[in-house]
Amino acid sequence: MNLKKFTLMIAVLMYSIKIFSQCSSTPVYCNPTFTNINTFNIGLQNVTFGSTINNSTTALGTAPNYFDFTNLSFSASAGGTVNFSITNGSGNSTQARIFIDWDLNGTFGAISPEMVWSSGTTTASSIVSGSFSIPSGQSTGVYRVRVVGDLGGSGANPCALGFGEVEDYTLIVTSSTMDGQAVINTLPVKYVMGNNTIAMRMANLGTSAMTSLKIGYRLNNGTPVVQYLTGLSVAAGSLYTAT
Ligand SMILES: [Ca+2]
Numbered sequence: 001m002n003l004k005k006f007t008l009m010i011a012v013l014m015y016s017i018k019i020f021s022q023c024s025s026t027p028v029y030c031n032p033t034f035t036n037i038n039t040f041n042i043g044l045q046n047v048t049f050g051s052t053i054n055n056s057t058t059a060l061g062t063a064p065n066y067f068d069f070t071n072l073s074f075s076a077s078a079g080g081t082v083n084f085s086i087t088n089g090s091g092n093s094t095q096a097r098i099f100i101d102w103d104l105n106g107t108f109g110a111i112s113p114e115m116v117w118s119s120g121t122t123t124a125s126s127i128v129s130g131s132f133s134i135p136s137g138q139s140t141g142v143y144r145v146r147v148v149g150d151l152g153g154s155g156a157n158p159c160a161l162g163f164g165e166v167e168d169y170t171l172i173v174t175s176s177t178m179d180g181q182a183v184i185n186t187l188p189v190k191y192v193m194g195n196n197t198i199a200m201r202m203a204n205l206g207t208s209a210m211t212s213l214k215i216g217y218r219l220n221n222g223t224p225v226v227q228y229l230t231g232l233s234v235a236a237g238s239l240y241t242a243t
């Protein structure tokens with residue numbers, strides 16, 4: 001049995017009839033802004049990463065233009081290679097780019113290394129593909145990936161677009177010597193009086209399947225609660241959400 005342990009500390013502020021909790025160790029990323037929101041069919045019709053992500057979506061250019069798919073993940077080890085493909089929107093020429101926040105500072109650099117790939121300008125509905133490498137010294141962990149599709153020549157900025165769409169995904173950099181995981185977030189962020197159902201999203205950073213979990217948490221400096229989850233089958237380099 002591959003036993004893994006999480007410890008989650010939840011800070012709680014208690015008000016008269018409601019309890020609010022805020023707990024997040026992940027960076028906060030910009031919500032992209034768009035100059036032109038209309039049915040121009042500019043954006044991303046499909047995105048693939050490795051063997052685990054093949055996500056077909058609309059690409060209308062109408063609101064919403066930003067999509068959080070960070071519940072979808074792909075994995076690779078440091079020094080490894082990731083294959084990907086992007087299908088442009090059907091309406092206009094598109095420039096697509098992929099960004100990864102390698103240094104986990106909450107921003108995407110506009111140039112290499114955090115802009116890991118750029119398509120130049122390609123025609124509507126083109127399927128553009130390629131690969132990028134995980135830096136050889138990259139730390140094991142969970143990373144935000146941002147895919148941007150904008151009107152050809154517009155620059156495909158990660159935070160401010162002319163047209164198009166933005167989709168975020170999760171990269172898990174794994175290691176054979178790593179047995180740990182990361183708590184990515186907890187849900188809900190707002191608690192009510194009485195029983196609350198909480199969710200914890202975790203990443204298996206190792207290269208073997210995870211079959212059980214030990215989760216510990218403590219509220220308001222109270223007695224720690226430890227819970228064991230067994231019978232799991234969480235593949236190496238993938239996400240798991242416990243509720
Ligand atoms: Ca889309």
Ligand SMILES: [Ca+2]
Nearest residue numbers: 101103105107
């Ligand atoms: Ca960064």
